[in-house]
Amino acid sequence: MLSKSLLENIIDTALSEGGDFAEIFVEDKITNSINLINGKIDSANTGNDYGVGIRVIKDTNEIYVYTNDDQKDNLLKLAKKAAGMFKKADLKSSRLRFADYDNLHPVKIYPADLNQTEKVEFIRRAYLTADQYDELITQVVVGLSDYTQNVQIANSNGVFVEDERSRVRLGIQAVASLEGEKQTGFQGPGAHMGFELFDQIDITKRAEDAARMAVTMIKAGHAPQGKMPVIIDNKFGGVIFHEACGHGLEATSVAKNNSVFSNKLKEKIASEKVTAIDDGTIAHQWGSQNFDDEGHKTQRNVLIERGILKNYMIDFINGRRLNMKSTGSGRRESYRYAPTSRMTNTFIDNGEYSREEIIAATEFGLYAKHMGGGSVNPATGDFNFNVREGYIIKNGQIEKPVRGATLIGKGADILKKIDMVANNLDLAEGMCGSISGSVPAGVGQPTLRVSELTVGGRGEKE
Amino acid sequence: MNLDNFIKNILKKTEDKNFSESEIYLNKSQNFEVRLYQGEVDYYEENEEYGLAFRGEINNKMGYSYTEKFSDELIDDILTRAENNANIMDEEEKIFSGSKSYKELSETKGIYSLDRTKKIDLLKKLEKKIFEYDDRVRSINYCIYADEKSGEEIVNSKDLNLNFKNDISYIYISVVVEDEGEVHTSSHYKLFRDLDEVDPDQFVKKIIEDAVRQFGAADIKSGQYPVILRNEVFIDMLSTFSSTFSAENVQKGLSLFEGKMNEQVANKVVNIVDDPFYAKGYRRTPFDSEGAASKYKEVIKKGKLTTYLHNLKTAKKSSVQTTGNAYRSNHKSKISISPTNMYLKKGEADFTKLKNQIEKGLLVENVQGLHSGANQVSGDFSLSARGFFIENGDIAKPVEQITISGNFLKLLKDIILIGNDFKMGLPGSGHFGSASILVKNLDISGS
Numbered sequence A: 001m002l003s004k005s006l007l008e009n010i011i012d013t014a015l016s017e018g019g020d021f022a023e024i025f026v027e028d029k030i031t032n033s034i035n036l037i038n039g040k041i042d043s044a045n046t047g048n049d050y051g052v053g054i055r056v057i058k059d060t061n062e063i064y065v066y067t068n069d070d071q072k073d074n075l076l077k078l079a080k081k082a083a084g085m086f087k088k089a090d091l092k093s094s095r096l097r098f099a100d101y102d103n104l105h106p107v108k109i110y111p112a113d114l115n116q117t118e119k120v121e122f123i124r125r126a127y128l129t130a131d132q133y134d135e136l137i138t139q140v141v142v143g144l145s146d147y148t149q150n151v152q153i154a155n156s157n158g159v160f161v162e163d164e165r166s167r168v169r170l171g172i173q174a175v176a177s178l179e180g181e182k183q184t185g186f187q188g189p190g191a192h193m194g195f196e197l198f199d200q201i202d203i204t205k206r207a208e209d210a211a212r213m214a215v216t217m218i219k220a221g222h223a224p225q226g227k228m229p230v231i232i233d234n235k236f237g238g239v240i241f242h243e244a245c246g247h248g249l250e251a252t253s254v255a256k257n258n259s260v261f262s263n264k265l266k267e268k269i270a271s272e273k274v275t276a277i278d279d280g281t282i283a284h285q286w287g288s289q290n291f292d293d294e295g296h297k298t299q300r301n302v303l304i305e306r307g308i309l310k311n312y313m314i315d316f317i318n319g320r321r322l323n324m325k326s327t328g329s330g331r332r333e334s335y336r337y338a339p340t341s342r343m344t345n346t347f348i349d350n351g352e353y354s355r356e357e358i359i360a361a362t363e364f365g366l367y368a369k370h371m372g373g374g375s376v377n378p379a380t381g382d383f384n385f386n387v388r389e390g391y392i393i394k395n396g397q398i399e400k401p402v403r404g405a406t407l408i409g410k411g412a413d414i415l416k417k418i419d420m421v422a423n424n425l426d427l428a429e430g431m432c433g434s435i436s437g438s439v440p441a442g443v444g445q446p447t448l449r450v451s452e453l454t455v456g457g458r459g460e461k462e
Numbered sequence B: 001m002n003l004d005n006f007i008k009n010i011l012k013k014t015e016d017k018n019f020s021e022s023e024i025y026l027n028k029s030q031n032f033e034v035r036l037y038q039g040e041v042d043y044y045e046e047n048e049e050y051g052l053a054f055r056g057e058i059n060n061k062m063g064y065s066y067t068e069k070f071s072d073e074l075i076d077d078i079l080t081r082a083e084n085n086a087n088i089m090d091e092e093e094k095i096f097s098g099s100k101s102y103k104e105l106s107e108t109k110g111i112y113s114l115d116r117t118k119k120i121d122l123l124k125k126l127e128k129k130i131f132e133y134d135d136r137v138r139s140i141n142y143c144i145y146a147d148e149k150s151g152e153e154i155v156n157s158k159d160l161n162l163n164f165k166n167d168i169s170y171i172y173i174s175v176v177v178e179d180e181g182e183v184h185t186s187s188h189y190k191l192f193r194d195l196d197e198v199d200p201d202q203f204v205k206k207i208i209e210d211a212v213r214q215f216g217a218a219d220i221k222s223g224q225y226p227v228i229l230r231n232e233v234f235i236d237m238l239s240t241f242s243s244t245f246s247a248e249n250v251q252k253g254l255s256l257f258e259g260k261m262n263e264q265v266a267n268k269v270v271n272i273v274d275d276p277f278y279a280k281g282y283r284r285t286p287f288d289s290e291g292a293a294s295k296y297k298e299v300i301k302k303g304k305l306t307t308y309l310h311n312l313k314t315a316k317k318s319s320v321q322t323t324g325n326a327y328r329s330n331h332k333s334k335i336s337i338s339p340t341n342m343y344l345k346k347g348e349a350d351f352t353k354l355k356n357q358i359e360k361g362l363l364v365e366n367v368q369g370l371h372s373g374a375n376q377v378s379g380d381f382s383l384s385a386r387g388f389f390i391e392n393g394d395i396a397k398p399v400e401q402i403t404i405s406g407n408f409l410k411l412l413k414d415i416i417l418i419g420n421d422f423k424m425g426l427p428g429s430g431h432f433g434s435a436s437i438l439v440k441n442l443d444i445s446g447s
């Protein structure tokens, strides 16, 4: 890590030619990953990511440079080069103020405290459970990844932050085979904490669930096609809000008028059943951290309150474009990326029904019990995502499992069509990719119903 | 940074540890990127970076570690981490002493060091022409110019010492058009190694026409239709399902090509090639990530599956020769398998001929959701799509908010005609290419 005086020196150099804001991001990260396939440890890798990113901004134009070479001469040379992109001298001298803070995500068992053999035990436990679950399970892939990332973030407004982030995640994929066909089931528990994660989650239960999903789906017929009501279950079901609306509420697309939600503040954009929140402060949640990657404290941001658009997720430079304050949403995968506005833990808040009541109130539709991933075009709001485990609902009851369903629609429409929201809010873990790289993002919601969505499947129209 | 000495020092220190053989893989890359917004450069990036990976054998097990910090005090950490990893491995892996010969391949002369203002001016010209072309252009959400240069170097205790560099430049633009509240987007990219390869008028025409032709789009009735998949669409699909050619996935029961060697897995018109020497490919290389010589091969020949893609480990298991497809995307990844430049060989049909085969069907211009809506293990896909409805060989109306679903194996069998509009896509772990194809039928979900 760099000394305070060197950080100040770099910032001053970066501003020596007319930029009006400079920032340094120093990252020192130890990563570790172990994978098991076929009951055998197939790969194990440990490494040290290290680099320094320097950003210089003038108005809303930005220069970004990074390097692995942290020698003073090289860093100053790089800062000078970045500075030179903007003409006109405007000399300032920076005084950094170190930010004290209460760590909301203290770690009990650091990734580095366990040796590889101890880590393998968690992997084997997941493997053995899933493998023995059913004779239709023909393959199990288990991956464990952990890291401890230390960052320094300093900028010409005096911000000086040092933060440490440890995350651990276990991925369990089970494959079921029958008559030449294969289907998969997945569970991927993780958290912003150390290996005490495994005192809190039940590996056996998660592994069984991944296997159960694969076995259920290999016996399932194809999903029907056409428009119908869709009930999306809680936890990872929240990926629908993340894709369909969350990305469109990031200042990255809002500020340049590239989002369907641009210029819609205070307007009703959703059914009054919908209150949506992005909260980067929840202790130990997957997408939480003390500070964002611009050194701004993370916040609890209410995005939509009973259908009314209240706020966007805003980073520094897009805050300038929008003339709004940062919401602690500036994030990046690593020093290789300039930060931009991103989600942390994004979820729809609790409603009034129970899951059972929603199912009972649905004559015919699709019940999406486990969602896969998806994507969105923020400019049009067109989204798509796939259903990993789905069921047909007939006459208020779950009838049979179906595979291969894809849900498509427009974010602005779906928000208005949410007509029932349950009271079982829960969160799950995902990785979110965008222009500043891939970052851990929490998603969540209670079970909810969308009155009509297009379902794409290979089965008959019902 | 003096990395040569650092590499020597690491290899020297392995003698004190338990490694019987060891190897350094060095990744060097340079990139330059500008993004334009309303006539101004609103993002500028220029970087040079290094990454170093170590792997070493202990009792036939391989230990991996990597670093982006290059100081001699850290050598012990690097080696200890690799040793700890070797100790938990179940699978065997070997360091390679090299192939008998390698294809002589000259490195490309790209334009990384060409005057930056020329590149920015080209981008500005494109942006200006886009707004002039049609007043329904509301905004440009991405207007990117990028140069990428990357080099790989392998040095090991079996006296192997190889290096090769590649470079490519591209322009990527995405526009938003709006007419009476109806919004559409379109994106287009062009890969090149010389600025003269970019025809600004053609680029602008392509992206705007593709965008504005979508006005008035609606879904269509669900059902099975014959479909033309535009070259860029099949490029994305080939890229997504290329993992199924990997012998590693076959051996682990994760490939739909398992047990299908020498069988007819595709229509007779289908020839899929993996060509590490292809001049326009970004994954051009005389050797793979293990140091084995690269090879040209037809993976599917006249519809028949003729080989899987191998590295040394999978080749040994199947008692065949490696096909030179060992791959690491960078210093952080372990050795796996990937195609190099893989493409569907083009056919002779021009676009009119493809359309003329269709009485009632669909032209798919764009699909979304490949990373989640396509299952590499089962081959099933269900993707959000847009394009045009074709009636009696003519484009009748724009279509959106539909999904196309099917299975990749069935799709390969249903390719009945291949166009001549071949192009290469944006490079990823492999670099893929295709022409537009006519598919007998796919499931379409609309209203």
Ligand SMILES: [Zn+2]
Residues within 6 Å of the ligand: A242, A243, A247, A431, A432, A433
């Ligand atoms: Zn996302």
